[in-house]
Amino acid sequence: MSCTVGRSYIVKPGNTPSNIAQEQLGDGNRWREIKKPDGSLLTDNDASNLQEGQELCIPNGSITLPGGNGFASIISSETYEAMFPNRNALYAYDSLVTATQKYPQFCNEGSDEQRKQEAAAFLANIAHETTGGWDAAPGGRFAWGLHFIEEQNPTSQYCDASNTTYPCASGRSYHGRGPIQLSWNYNYGQMGEVLGADLLNNPDLVKSDGVIAFQTALWFWMTSQPPKPSCHAVMTGGWTPSPDDASKGRAPGFGMTINIINGGLECSIPTNDKVRDRVGFYERFTQMLGVNMGEIIFCENMAHY
Numbered sequence: 427m428s429c430t431v432g433r434s435y436i437v438k439p440g441n442t443p444s445n446i447a448q449e450q451l452g453d454g455n456r457w458r459e460i461k462k463p464d465g466s467l468l469t470d471n472d473a474s475n476l477q478e479g480q481e482l483c484i485p486n487g488s489i490t491l492p493g494g495n496g497f498a499s500i501i502s503s504e505t506y507e508a509m510f511p512n513r514n515a516l517y518a519y520d521s522l523v524t525a526t527q528k529y530p531q532f533c534n535e536g537s538d539e540q541r542k543q544e545a546a547a548f549l550a551n552i553a554h555e556t557t558g559g560w561d562a563a564p565g566g567r568f569a570w571g572l573h574f575i576e577e578q579n580p581t582s583q584y585c586d587a588s589n590t591t592y593p594c595a596s597g598r599s600y601h602g603r604g605p606i607q608l609s610w611n612y613n614y615g616q617m618g619e620v621l622g623a624d625l626l627n628n629p630d631l632v633k634s635d636g637v638i639a640f641q642t643a644l645w646f647w648m649t650s651q652p653p654k655p656s657c658h659a660v661m662t663g664g665w666t667p668s669p670d671d672a673s674k675g676r677a678p679g680f681g682m683t684i685n686i687i688n689g690g691l692e693c694s695i696p697t698n699d700k701v702r703d704r705v706g707f708y709e710r711f712t713q714m715l716g717v718n719m720g721e722i723i724f725c726e727n728m729a730h731y
Contacts, residue, residue, distance in 0.1 A: 429463050429483035437480040438619050443473045448649070449528075449620055450484045459485050497526045497533040500545045500715065509549065509711060511565060512558065513572035517605065521636030528641055529648045536662035542717040544661040547680050550708035551657075551687055552605035552643050557703065567703070568710045575633040577602035577609070584610045592616065595627045603632035606643035606687075617642050646687075654731055657683040674729035679722030680708050689730030697726050 435450060443457035451459070461467055461483040468482075501509075503519045510517065526532050532548075533541045553571025561567050580601035585594040592615025594600065602609045608617060611626065618625035621641055625631060631638050650656040659665035660682045667676050676682060684704055685693045692701050705723055712719050 429461075429481070432461060432483040432485045434463075435460075435482045435484045437476050437478055437482060439478050440619070441476055441478075443468060443476065446482065446484075461485075496530065497545060498523045500533055500542055501549075505714060509714060510553070510569075510572045512570050514556075514575050516575050516633065516636050516639055517556075517572040518636050522640045524637050525640035525644055529644050532644060532648060532658065535658075535664065539717055540662045542715045543680075543712065543720050544658065546708055546711035546715055546717070547657070547661050547683050548643075548647055549711050550680070550704055551647075551683060553707040553711075554700070554704045555602075555607045556605055557707075568707050571707060572605065575603065575639070577607060586611055589615075592626055598627065598629055600629055603629065604639040604642050606646050608632055608642045617645060620645055654686050655682075657686050660686065675727040676729070677722045679720050680705070681722045681725035681728060684725045685728050685730055689725065689728070693725035693728045693730045695726060697724050701725065 435446065437446070443460060444454035447457040447460060448454035457473065458467065462472070463481050463483055465483075506519045506522075533545045535541070536544070549571070553568070556572050556574045557567075557570050558573030559567040559570030563570055580599065582601065583594075583598075584600040584602075587594060589612045592612045594611045600609060600611045600614050608614060614625040614629050614632075621638060623631055623638060625638075632642055633639065647657045650659065655665040660678050661680075663678070665678060667678070671677075676685065681693075684701060688700070692698060692704075701724060708723070709719060
């Protein structure tokens with residue numbers, strides 16, 4: 427049976443209606459719009475008993491969100507080139523804009539100020555992860571984001587042999603690649619399922635396909651991994667700290683994105699050079715966008731997860 431309305435989607439191992447809706451529609455709460463091939467809506471029982479290989483029908487079209495028109499309305503190609511004058515060719519502006527279309531809520535929720543802050547925060551973090559800059563570098567330290575496409579001189583293949591869900595492929599290394607430096611076989615495997623690409627057997631796609639490269643970073647940015655909220659929610663007003671979070675100094679702002687990404691090495695300790703580098707990029711990019719940096723920029727007073 428094929429879909430009478432919408433487009434066909436085949437359920438993958440571990441899929442839930444909400445993560446299918448997040449992946450395909452950009453909003454996990456839209457899962458009730460997903461239909462069965464006969465055109466009927468999923469019942470709660472259907473949703474609880476999805477089977478691998480089952481066909482579902484995803485509604486056509488994307489989310490109409492109030493406020494802005496997403497990343498491309500905030501960051502022009504000219505601004506992007508000014509932000510990343512020494513970027514690798516993998517990180518083309520058009521590849522990033524194409525990648526954002528999979529996540530229509532990115533830079534498209536909250537106030538105009540929050541949308542610009544989110545764009546700056548995302549770019550600052552991926553700039554830090556891929557920087558080739560130093561203090562005396564031509565153009566300065568913060569002109570060298572998006573320079574490296576993979577981890578330099580990895581000392582490990584990042585293979586967790588105990589993970590049987592996403593087993594390592596023979597001869598493959600799962601060291602950091604792409605703008606968020608995707609690492610470990612289980613992350614490549616999970617990401618491959620989300621993107622519909624066999625990243626376990628072809629991890630180099632993350633350093634050879636610009637759209638896939640940016641989508642790996644956007645998935646991490648947009649997806650909460652409890653108990654951590656998503657970076658997107660933190661920057662756009664979609665996350666309210668629990669009493670436990672508040673007691674541990676966790677609060678919305680750029681500092682919280684650092685905690686989510688690498689808090690174990692960069693937060694709840696005196697501010698180190700890694701944090702200063704992230705904040706330096708963020709300061710530069712917010713200035714270029716004409717927006718303030720917001721509150722809670724650092725994370726030295728936050729407990730890490």
